[in-house]
Amino acid sequence: MIRVFIADDEEPARERLRELLGDIVAEVPNVVAGEARNGIEALERLPASGAQVLLLDIRMPGMDGLELARHLAGLEQAPAVVFVTAHDKHALEAFELNALDYLLKPVRASRLAAALKKAASAGAPRREQLARAAGGPREYLSVAERHRIVLVPVRDILFLRAEQKYVTVRTKEREHLIEESLVALEKEFCGPESTHAFVRIHRNCLVARSAIRGFERSGAADEEAHWQVVLDGLAERLPVSRRQWPAVRELIADK
Amino acid sequence: MASIRQSAYPDLLPDFRNLAVMARVLLAVNGLAIFGALFAAPNLAQGLERFVQAAAFLEPLLFVELLAFFLFSRALTRLAFWTGNATAVVLAAAVAGAYHKGVVAIASVPVPGLVRTLVLAALTAVFLLAYFRLHTKAFSPALAEARLQALQARIRPHFLFNSLNAVLSLIRRDPRRAERALEDLSDLFRTLMADARQFVRLEEELELLERYADIEQLRLGERLRISWQLDAAPSDALLPPMVLQPLLENAVYHGIEPGTGPGEVLVRIERRGERVHATIENPYVEAGNQRAGNRMALDNIRERLSLFFDAEASIATQTTNGRYRVDIEIPYRRA
Numbered sequence: 001m002i003r004v005f006i007a008d009d010e011e012p013a014r015e016r017l018r019e020l021l022g023d024i025v026a027e028v029p030n031v032v033a034g035e036a037r038n039g040i041e042a043l044e045r046l047p048a049s050g051a052q053v054l055l056l057d058i059r060m061p062g063m064d065g066l067e068l069a070r071h072l073a074g075l076e077q078a079p080a081v082v083f084v085t086a087h088d089k090h091a092l093e094a095f096e097l098n099a100l101d102y103l104l105k106p107v108r109a110s111r112l113a114a115a116l117k118k119a120a121s122a123g124a125p126r127r128e129q130l131a132r133a134a135g136g137p138r139e140y141l142s143v144a145e146r147h148r149i150v151l152v153p154v155r156d157i158l159f160l161r162a163e164q165k166y167v168t169v170r171t172k173e174r175e176h177l178i179e180e181s182l183v184a185l186e187k188e189f190c191g192p193e194s195t196h197a198f199v200r201i202h203r204n205c206l207v208a209r210s211a212i213r214g215f216e217r218s219g220a221a222d223e224e225a226h227w228q229v230v231l232d233g234l235a236e237r238l239p240v241s242r243r244q245w246p247a248v249r250e251l252i253a254d255k
Numbered sequence: 256m257a258s259i260r261q262s263a264y265p266d267l268l269p270d271f272r273n274l275a276v277m278a279r280v281l282l283a284v285n286g287l288a289i290f291g292a293l294f295a296a297p298n299l300a301q302g303l304e305r306f307v308q309a310a311a312f313l314e315p316l317l318f319v320e321l322l323a324f325f326l327f328s329r330a331l332t333r334l335a336f337w338t339g340n341a342t343a344v345v346l347a348a349a350v351a352g353a354y355h356k357g358v359v360a361i362a363s364v365p366v367p368g369l370v371r372t373l374v375l376a377a378l379t380a381v382f383l384l385a386y387f388r389l390h391t392k393a394f395s396p397a398l399a400e401a402r403l404q405a406l407q408a409r410i411r412p413h414f415l416f417n418s419l420n421a422v423l424s425l426i427r428r429d430p431r432r433a434e435r436a437l438e439d440l441s442d443l444f445r446t447l448m449a450d451a452r453q454f455v456r457l458e459e460e461l462e463l464l465e466r467y468a469d470i471e472q473l474r475l476g477e478r479l480r481i482s483w484q485l486d487a488a489p490s491d492a493l494l495p496p497m498v499l500q501p502l503l504e505n506a507v508y509h510g511i512e513p514g515t516g517p518g519e520v521l522v523r524i525e526r527r528g529e530r531v532h533a534t535i536e537n538p539y540v541e542a543g544n545q546r547a548g549n550r551m552a553l554d555n556i557r558e559r560l561s562l563f564f565d566a567e568a569s570i571a572t573q574t575t576n577g578r579y580r581v582d583i584e585i586p587y588r589r590a
Contacts, residue, residue: 009512010417010474016424038515059413061515086416106420 002120003033005051005079007042007068009060013105017055017084017112024113039063040151047075047147053119054079055103058091066091066134070127071151074144074179078124082115094133100125131184137194141169143176152176154197158211158231159238160185162204172233182206199251201229202241212252215240268332268339269387271324275565276387281317283383288313312366316354320376323350344380351376394562411504421474436473439466446496454563456590457524457531458490460499464522467500471507479511480519487525493588494531495563499524501552502535502581510537510579529587539579553581560585 004021008014014035021030034049036042038060046054054072058065069081083095083102095102101122103115140151156171162182169176186206189198198206207229214230216237227245228237240248269276289306296302324331327346331339355372367375418440425433446463468481499522506520521536553572560568560583568585 010421011476012421012424012474013417015428016420019424019427040515059512061513086420087412105416106423 002028002030002053002116003049003051004030004116005034005036005042005046005049005054006032007036007039007046007054007060007065008057008084009037010057011037013057013084017107020107020109020112023109024116028113028116030116039065039068042068043071043142043149043151046072046079047149050077051079053116054081056081056083058083058085058088063139066130067138067140069125070130070134070138071140071142071144071149073124073127073130074142074149076144076146080119080123081125082119091133094135098129098133100129100133131188135193137188137191137197141176141178141180143169143178150176154189155208155210158208158234160189160198160206161238170234196251199248201244201248202239205238207231207238209251267336267391268343268384269391271321271328271331273565274567277321279387280321280383283386284313284317284379285310287379287382312358316351316376319354320347320350340384343384344377347380348373348377411508413508414504417474418470421470425473432473436470439470442466443470443500449496453496454493454588454590455496456490457488457492457494460494460496461485461488461490461524463497463500464503467503475507475511478514478517479507480517482519482521484521484523484525489526489531489587489589491589492526492531492585493590494585495559498556498560498583499533499535501556502533502583505552505581506535506537506579510540513540514538526587531585531587533583533585534580536578536580539574539577556583 006014006017008017018032021032024030033051034045036045040062042054042056043063054069056065056069060068065083065085069083072078072081081101083091083100084105084107085091085102086105092102094100101115101119103111138154140153141157143150143152152169152171158170158172160182161168161170165179166177167180167182167185169178182204186198186200188194190196190200190206197208197210199209199212201207211232211234212229213232216228216230218226218228218237218239226242227240229240230237271277288309292306292309293299293302296305323346324343331343331346334342351372352369355366355369358366366372418436422433422436422440425436443463443466468479471479472481503520503522510520511518518538518540521534523532523534523536525532553570557570560570564585568583570584571582573580573582
């Protein structure tokens with residue numbers, strides 16, 4: 001019995017999938033474990049539903065399907081994902097390239113059955129696969145807890161700092177630990193796709209450009225100058241490495 | 256693709272009531288006069304002097320001619336193309352002759368002889384008609400092209416497949432509703448594939464809008480609310496086909512679909528004097544704007560409006576207070 005979760009913003013589309021799942025139940029035993037109307041709702045409901053396969057619309061309000069899939073990939077028991085779309089040329093090309101499963105709307109019962117069987121045996125897609133298919137930066141970072149996913153909006157993040165195995169995500173209110181590499185995060189959030197939202201100031205630290213209030217010199221007068229970032233609403237100062245200083249200064253000047 | 260090769264664009268006399276046509280006539284005739292004066296005179300100063308002298312005779316004549324063509328415009332377009340052309344030349348000469356008579360009777364300025372006036376008026380008319388014919392010819396491939404683009408811009412695959420999917424979901428639960436939805440879809444596509452070069456009446460376009468809205472309602476349910484303000488809409492106004500529908504489609508695609516909650520789209524059409532104003536407004540959703548395709552539809556509509564109305568139509572967009580708004584203004588023409 002495959003537990004299936006449906007995420008689509010259009011009620012008739014969800015209904016159609018429910019009907020089709022009912023039609024193929026003899027061939028592929030399945031049960032609908034839950035439904036959601038958008039990405040955020042899916043993140044709230046899916047972890048507790050025990051779903052093994054997620055039928056996921058790409059285009060949804062709030063959070064699109066690809067980003068949702070990337071957050072779900074952090075779950076301990078992440079579901080296999082079958083993307084469902086009416087038409088999305090670029091997304092489909094990306095799916096092909098990265099070996100992700102998808103179905104075209106209107107969906108045929110036979111295709112759905114085949115996709116379910118395949119997905120149930122293949123398991124969850126890998127994070128890197130999804131990241132490559134998505135192309136652009138996420139709007140949230142996520143911290144996967146046992147049966148819950150906590151979202152941190154990227155625009156609320158002040159800085160990201162690597163500490164041994166984890167990366168600390170610092171917002172005004174609190175800190176989160178995520179299991180991602182700072183190098184991958186830099187690629188995602190320091191490039192032109194994210195309009196250079198973050199800037200690397202040190203080997204282990206990326207800072208949100210919008211959070212930078214200014215720079216302070218530190219160190220005694222006889223020593224070589226050493227700069228620190230002053231952040232909005234945070235007492236902590238972050239050191240800028242000598243190597244990054246010219247690049248940081250240039251980016252800030254552009255702001 | 257037979258429709259593209261079908262460039263047998265109907266030969267039509269220019270619309271003498273169109274401001275842009277009048278402006279072109281004024282410019283061309285004055286250009287000819289300056290050229291003639293400069294060509295005939297021994298030097299620049301004398302040439303200009305001659306032009307100024309001639310202008311005293313020429314400019315009132317031009318206005319009388321324009322007025323005459325304005326009045327006879329409908330009658331001329333009703334004639335067959337070549338008869339119409341011949342009649343136009345005769346009309347131009349006749350008006351010039353009458354004007355000549357009048358000037359000789361009341362004014363004491365030196366005037367060119369009657370025969371010369373008649374010949375010059377007729378020749379100028381021939382020249383201008385030839386120019387307008389070439390102008391139309393030059394633009395008819397653009398029209399055909401615009402039609403193709405319009406076709407592509409109109410059929411948003413996303414809309415088609417999602418609608419079909421919605422209809423499929425209805426078939427078991429509510430077969431009658433499914434039937435109606437398919438009928439709506441057929442009507443929409445029939446118009447889509449109709450000849451995009453003919454004017455349609457506003458009431459037909461509005462009916463189409465409602466069909467389209469019904470389909471979207473089916474998919475989006477309570478997320479989509481449309482407020483129709485059509486009490487002052489002149490149902491007999493003529494406009495190019497499929498000008499409003501793509502705008503409503505845009506409003507839904509960019510303003511409603513990317514939003515999590517319900518949103519309202521406003522459609523307001525009204526006549527103000529000799530102009531027809533149409534406004535379509537939707538919630539401005541930031542993520543919605545990154546969706547491609549909005550510009551393309553707008554450019555296409557702008558292009559078609561100018562092909563149909565020359566410089567007398569306008570289209571403008573603005574974003575204020577979280578609402579995105581498109582305004583269209585066209586001259587009020589009746590069927």
